[in-house]
Amino acid sequence: MKVSKKRNIVLTVVLFVAAQVAVFAQKVVRHDLYVRDTIVNYAGKAKRAIAVNGQIPMPTLTFTEGDTAEIVVHNKLKEGTSLHWHGIFLPNKEDGVPHLTQEPIKPNSTYTYRFPIIQHGTHWYHSHSGLQEQIGMYGSLILNKRADDKTFRKGIDDLPTIPVIISEWTNYNPDNIQRMLHTGNDWAAIKKGATQSYVEAIKEGKFATKITNEWKRQLAMDVSDVYYDKILLNGAHSTDLKEVDGKALKAGDKVRLRISNGGASSYFWLRYAGGKITVVANDGNDVVPVEVDRLMIAVSETYDVVVTIPNAGTAYEFMATTEDRTQSASYFVGSGIKQLISPLPRLKYFEGMKMMNDMMKMDGNLNDMGMNMSLNQMDMNVVMYSEITGDGKKKEDHGKHSGMDHGKMKMDEDPNRYNANALGDIVTLNYAMLESPHDTELPKSAPVRDLKFTLTGNMSRYVWSMDNKILSETDKIPVKKGEVLRITIYNNSMMRHPIHLHGFDFRLLNGKGAKAPLKNVVDIMPMETDNIEFLANEEGDWFFHCHILYHMMAGMNRVFAVDDYKNPYLPDKAKAYKELQHESNMTHFMAQNDFATNGNDGQAMFQNARWQLGSEWRLGYNDMHGYEVETHLGRFFGKMQWFMPFVGFDYRYRRMGEDGHEKNIFGQANKKDSRKGVSLGFMYTLPMLVNFQAEVYHDGIVRLQMMREDIPISRRIRGDFMVNSDLEYMAGLNYIITKNMAFRTHYDSDMGFGVGLSLNY
Amino acid sequence: MKSISLIGMVSLVLLTNITIHAQIKNAKTATVKVFGNTPAAKMVIEGEGKSGKTARVAWDRQTNMATITYDASKTNTDEILKRIALAGYDNEKFLAPDDVYAQLPKGDQYVRSLKPKPESQTMTVIPQDGHRSIPSPDHSAHQPVAETAAGKETQLTNLVNQYFALKDALVKTDASAAAEKAALLQEAIKAVDMNKLASAEHTVWMKVMNNLATDAAAIAKGKDITKQRLGFASLSTKLYELAKVSSFGSPVYYQHCPMFNDGKGANWLSKEKAVKNPFYGSQMITCGSTVETLN
8 A cells, every 4th residue: 555655656756757758859949928908990880809919819929839828817807807718639638628627817817828739720719708709809819830740741731821810790699689689679671671571572582481481480580690890810801812922923833822711600701802712621620622613611621722813913802701791801912002892782581581480380390391401502592692592583484384383493594784793603612522631540449439419599589509409508528438320410400510629620421422521610501411520539528509609609519528627727517507597597577668749669678598587578658558567577488489477467557438338249348447366378489470378367357369579571671560358459559760669659448549650778 | 369370370271281181191102003094994993093181193094104193191102902802903013803894895905915815824814614613532533424325325315414404504503504404405305215224223214204304304495493493393203203213434423502492402413522502502502512412
């Protein structure tokens, strides 16, 4: 016993010394990062942002494989922060996820991240705390190959190179954006011109499409949910790239752009006015070079691309355009007159809506019609891309076509328009085209475990989940160190999701066999299924989540717990995990009141992913009109959240007139002027998005109600109506003025006609 | 007193308004060359350049000089010139996107003297034949069938090539081109000398020959792309039978569209593994899957 203990100590000492020697043999590269609140003006208004070392984006950190990174964070904010090293292999305690791998870095404290650099490639880093990533905390993280690296590629790794990090800017406070997403505020759609209202539908001859869409209980479809005011490349809207590392660029030069998508929720099209784009690496891993005309970079992915300057005296535009095509930012590569690239044409939203209708079953599940979609190869959104599928303005002139609903041929007899590049003549990158230059196979001896995740969620309440469970409803997934996890991910939701794994690269099984590309983010479009696998050989708690910030904050996360990792920074891991769960299922508040000539109508609501506590009121200006408050506490069930049982508390006072009785359609009379009631009931969303509500009160009185809000009549006009079994009814119209204000007119059976101003928060 | 100041204020407000309408505040003027040569060009250049109360452009068709007056606190010449270039007109600062220039009416297209002459072939040249497909390793192996085919296979090679041309026309949803290609296919069918076919081929050929000819004739006569596609679906199943027993010199992919014809689905043959759906064309260009690879 004694002997063995002694031997242990000796061993430890030897190990310790060895480790020290190893550390000294490496070059320690230290960066100090000062995180401060700041005020910026990117889009016409002075707004709060976070700057690191006085800059947005955060400084580019460059290391060489074999270095030891030492990054000292000085938190000068009034809130906690953290930094996550996206795509980096490191000890779990350095991974930078607050409450999972460390405590948040407290205000006015200093925190050191230290880890050896054991890989190369284009990566990035960002805050993993709250929504800080949206307001400035993102930066490039470049890991260079050693000069003697066997994988060094002449003609690629020795090109003039610049890091480019893409980001979006919004003048809105991101907390407010998050809240608005959860409360169904469609101001972003108005700003983007993507309301897809009935009037617009009729104008485009898509009335039936709109009806079908609402029949299937869907809201207007869009490719993104947040409206941004500006797109930035390395913090600027437009940049001239005339030289790299002090050397002027000239005709024939190739330039390598190391591009990271640091946007919180936007995908970007990348295009170049000077010819083809050669993709040479993805997510920090080399790929066999592939030439394309354009590519889409998913949220948090990185791509290394090479572009050529074809001619002297000209600067060629390299443009990043948001997937919704409302915003873009550019680099002009070369010097001289600027060769522009044409902006991407507007999306044909109703074509997209139609496509979604066809794919959506009545129960809210998606039906891929046996197409086995994967790897972004079949981009259903292509129906909305007029540069591929025509401009959609041409009216049908053939009467009835065979084929299904979506078989309508818009391009018929229009050979001149887009003849040359229509129909897929331009090459768009997809995952099936990525191939690793070397074998990436995992050890055959390792035990394999299969996992399957279905991506789920709904737009109306903005709840995003895996297997219909948000993080706060699940435990960590235990994994044995040394196991191979083979994961199948199916997207059964109507939005695409960039799924990111911390701490590892996974093989994306894309048909390239042994040369499957290594990635750490996989973008999965609706109805797609992708397979990934990785060897879980590093212990710790690794986050696995959708990298759209607002989806992550809504709970679309899991944790792989590889072995029982003792994290020195987190003594009480169970408590910390509760904290993490709590932060990904925050309660949101909304309120609204119509100050009208005939009374005040309004509501206030607290809600999280599953629960809703809401109060509705109708306050007249006199006793005849009455005063009425209904409060419901309910829980949503099902993936689509169409069903919500609730308990209710009602209070109302109304002085009856001479014929002072009110009977409902069941003949039940309610004689009291003042009435308090407790009820049990449920709400169910019917086709056409009509909310059906049934409740029975403690005194046996039954009430049924049908209500529809936010009928998108035109871009800014919303209609609503309500009718119930007490023979009360109401119909109204709102004209939306700003995101918090609408002009409202309505008729109410109790209170009569009124006009007013409706404010919402 | 009070009323006087009120009057003063009102008149001041009025005055300011008038000045705003009359001229641009903080006005700066620049003269820049903008290329173009027609009255339509003048409309577009001045229309695109103008921006509310912050910018105005006067363009001289003879000299090609544009006089830009702008509010220097609100905008700059680059913003204005960029808008003009995006509408198709080159100027000293910006070159119009090539596709926008190409879409100008023929008469409005001017000589693009500012544009450098291509020095290398890496410039994007949009191919006119539409034959380029997504580069993939399989693609590098793809060679024109005619080159690799030899001897007796020549009998079917021409036929198969015409079939692929017809398929490409349908991918483009081009009914008249499809009719044209189908006519060529008809010829190719007639030209096959069945006595020179291998015996397995011969057997199948006897079986499918008439159907192939009928379908091709129907497509050749057709003007309605939908009917042509129905014919093509039938034609493809027949040709597939032939492909199973024959070799066309390079791999052929049998591909499937699950949606065509009210969800009954339809198949086609392709030289390329990458899916380009001839039944929906642009609507669902990459929709479908390869169900069998024939070598």
